Amino acid sequence: MDRSRGVKLVVIGAGTMGRGIATVALQAGLGTTIVDLDPAVLEDARQAIERRVTRGRNADSTDALPPSLRLSTDLRAALGDADAVIEAVPEVRDLKRAVFGQVREFAPKRALLATNTSTMSVSELAEACDGSARVIGMHFFNPVHRMALVEIVVGNGTSEQTKADAIALCARLGKEPIVVRDVPGFVTSRLGLLLGNAAMRLVEDDVASAADVDKAMRLGYGHPMGPLELADLVGLDARLNNLRSMFARSGDPQYSPPAILERMVEAGRRGKKSGTGFYDYDEQGRRAPSTQGLAS
Template sequence: MADDQTISRVAVLGAGTMGNGIAQVCAMAGYTVALHDPQPGAVERALGTIRGNLDKGVEREKVTADAREAALGNLRDAADLAAAAADADLVIEAVPERMEIKTSLFGELHRTAPAHAILATNTSSLSVSRIAEATGRAERVIGLHFFNPVHIMKLLEVVRGRDTSQDTVDVALAFARRIGKEPIIVTDTPGFASSRLGVVLGLEAMRMVEQGVATPQDIDKAMELGYNHPMGPLKLTDLVGLDVRLGIAEYLHGELGGEQYRPPELLRRMVAEGKLGKKSGQGFYDWTQEGR
């Protein structure tokens, strides 16, 4: 197995922000995609989001009308997990970032997905090797860490678990390139490469807000204009979700130690108040206003 020719059917589990983005790029690349989410109406909403993204692409002449219709035709709503995974060559989970949820899911996938299927986790920081232990096919388990918004961001972090085979890595790299991503290979360490660096920058920006160094907008502007970052760390935190950032920070602090990973009290307070970023309408920015 040296390329992705063995992959034609992809199952995406979880139809939230990351799941619908992953489903979209897979469908646009010509894969048949089964999208499953146990929450009522979640897949329907995800398909609406995907159509909206593709419509914008057509309006901006970045996607042809034929390509939009082909992509939408490649998507289907899978009623249950078994139906989604039954004939998949590649399963990608995009469920909440909690180890117990992921290990339970992967244990079920080992029973329901075909023996040849590659099982991929979109985790941004959790151990791929520990997730793989829930299966009887650790050599076919890999991390595929996508970035938000998936249909725009070019990076795909390919995470090799302790027992991931070279064949699985090779297929994952070919898959990444087919869906238009630039892959990097990282070993299975807490936070991998991107989250480990990105979380430190985001947490320090929050500490600067706590200390009154500057406003969130000016801190972000410093990184955007001074370091050529496309988006500042606080606006990015709002897009990722403050609750997600908190969970990653707590995990990294527990696994790696170090004060740089300790969540600031500001972050804990905002999450407790329900200020989760764009998805709740309020974070470091007010997302209820037009133009945000």
């Protein structure tokens, strides 16, 4: 990645994370293109990003406007002049491998190639790029504009230059990196998924309500948010994908998806983004009293 000139970033996937990453990139002054298969998702992302960028600016700010956001459904065209690529498509192995195959084909040889995967092997994704030393994990957190951390996951073949470039990109985006080895779930998902699963099983076994499980961790342990509120924020479908991937990779039954989660996703309860999950949400995303049972 050439840091001596304006960095052009391509974000692949305009969902929860892709739009968050694109927002902080725009706020940091990076030329940013966001790519998705679905034009309606792209338009929704554009509106959400504009709202966030506008809200983040001081009313009497004299700062230059952020460079305009580019939206595209054409990955090939978007990648043509990329300096850095961050992939944020769903946590499905074959999908991510296929995307990295296209990235290998169409991105310039200088570009940093990052994945926002929560659980998958960065080294294995790099294989879809002919084992490229430019591939690295950059694991952002939700909501991206508020969470300072980026977990940098160094694959078996990741070069020192790529690691340095990823750390520099974090600094540019105002984020704090930690550097970890490429093991299943890295540091954050390994710990976070366990807590989430234990919380879901407590609700499933009717030990306590979702609200009381969350209250326990907020008031008893000082967590800013309970594990079930967090699962709703992440998206229950995204959480289920993460658990399936983590369980497949680690073989550890503690990571097998709880039945309650499978049932909720099957019923269309995908968390805050769908208006219902462990809690219900109104149009503005504010929590409303739940009208549906959880345990059965």
